[in-house]
Amino acid sequence: GTEVMYVFHECQAFDTHTGNIATFKKEDCNFSYRDSIFKTAHKGRFIITQVTYKLSRTAHINTTYGAIEAELAKENITNPSIADIATIVSKIRVEKLPDPSTVGNAGSFFKNPVVTASTFEPLQKEYPTIPHYPMPNNETKLAAGWLIEQCGWKGKEYGQAGVWKNQALVLINRQNATGQEIYNLSEQIISDVANKFGIKLEREVNLL
Numbered sequence: 260g261t262e263v264m265y266v267f268h269e270c271q272a273f274d275t276h277t278g279n280i281a282t283f284k285k286e287d288c289n290f291s292y293r294d295s296i297f298k299t300a301h302k303g304r305f306i307i308t309q310v311t312y313k314l315s316r317t318a319h320i321n322t323t324y325g326a327i328e329a330e331l332a333k334e335n336i337t338n339p340s341i342a343d344i345a346t347i348v349s350k351i352r353v354e355k356l357p358d359p360s361t362v363g364n365a366g367s368f369f370k371n372p373v374v375t376a377s378t379f380e381p382l383q384k385e386y387p388t389i390p391h392y393p394m395p396n397n398e399t400k401l402a403a404g405w406l407i408e409q410c411g412w413k414g415k416e417y418g419q420a421g422v423w424k425n426q427a428l429v430l431i432n433r434q435n436a437t438g439q440e441i442y443n444l445s446e447q448i449i450s451d452v453a454n455k456f457g458i459k460l461e462r463e464v465n466l467l
Contacts, residue, residue, distance in 0.1 A: 261321055264290035268313040272297075272305035281305065292400070293370045293463055302465075320344060323392060326351050355426040363432030364423065368445060369403040369460045382456065403452075403460055404428035410451040417444040442466065 269284050289296045297305060318341050322328050330347045331339055339347075357364050374382075379399040383389055386409075390402040407413065407427040414424035419436035422444075423429035430441060449460050 262290070262292065264288070264295075266312045266314055268311040270307050270311065271309040272307045275304055275306065280308070292373060292394075298465070326355075356429060357423055357425075357431060362423075363436075364429050365464045367403075367428045367463050368430045369407070369428060369448075370463045371400050371403045372406075372458050372460060373398050373400045374458065375399075378458070401458070406452050406456055406458065406460070407448055410448070410455055412448055412451070417447070420444045422448075438467075 264285070267285050267288070267290070269282055270288075272281050272283060273279075274281050283296075287296065289299070297307070320339060320341070322331060322339065322344070327344065327347055330351065331337075331343070334343075334347075336343055356366065373394055376397050376399070379391065379401070382401075383391070390405050392400040394400050404427045407422070412422045413427040415422050416433060418440045419432065419434050420440045421431050421433045423431050430444060432441070445462060453459050
């Protein structure tokens with residue numbers, strides 16, 4: 260996995276307050292993990308109409324995501340190409356994520372929490388197999404899906420809403436769920452994870 264901020268150059272956005280088109284350079288966007296100025300100070304104001312990316316001419320292979328490493332080992336690929344990674348990522352997404360044309364969902368509903376060493380170290384002692392990924396500043400990113408699964412939510416139904424059977428990070432509309440049902444489900448998950456692990460999950464989706 261990676262972040263769009265690493266290849267972002269600039270974007271054009273329609274300003275709903277003035278009716279003008281604004282240009283945002285990378286440094287204007289205050290990018291961080293699953294966050295930007297469009298989700299904070301300018302939330303709801305701009306509609307992005309065009310994005311320009313700056314791509315590298317050389318490959319920078321990132322296989323640190325656990326599922327990618329597992330698939331590479333299964334396929335006995337020790338020196339993967341970009342095409343190998345693309346194929347594996349597509350395969351993982353098909354296996355783990357529901358097709359939105361048949362099962363209503365917004366993809367990953369929660370952010371993977373980033374915690375300090377003082378939070379992570381006791382958790383690792385209590386849960387030695389907890390998935391984790393090193394981050395800058397001696398912080399650690401945890402897998403929100405794993406935390407949710409440990410609370411018993413994977414595949415669980417909640418009225419007309421539910422949690423996807425193959426990936427606990429994805430909330431689904433089983434049939435005719437209301438927005439309130441989806442919200443209530445997310446609130447219950449946030450509460451359960453906080454009670455069990457002392458970590459408050461943040462929604463990745465925007466609520467309207």
